[in-house]
Amino acid sequence: MAGDFHRVACADCENEQVVFGKAASVVSCAVCGTTLATPTGGEAEFHGEIVETVEAR
Ligand SMILES: [Zn+2]
Numbered sequence: 001m002a003g004d005f006h007r008v009a010c011a012d013c014e015n016e017q018v019v020f021g022k023a024a025s026v027v028s029c030a031v032c033g034t035t036l037a038t039p040t041g042g043e044a045e046f047h048g049e050i051v052e053t054v055e056a057r
Pocket residue numbers: 010011012013014015029030031032033034
């Protein structure tokens with residue numbers, strides 16, 4: 001189980017960014033700096049809309 005990647009749409013600027021599902025550190029939007037995901041120790045908590053989930057291979 002390698003984990004999934006999620007394409008998350010930023011709530012503030014609609015930038016879409018691919019974020020690892022089990023991100024170990026805070027992921028910020030590359031455009032506006034809004035927090036897109038925060039680590040929880042397992043599956044990260046996402047703050048934008050998950051547009052697409054891509055299974056890692
Ligand atoms: Zn943004």
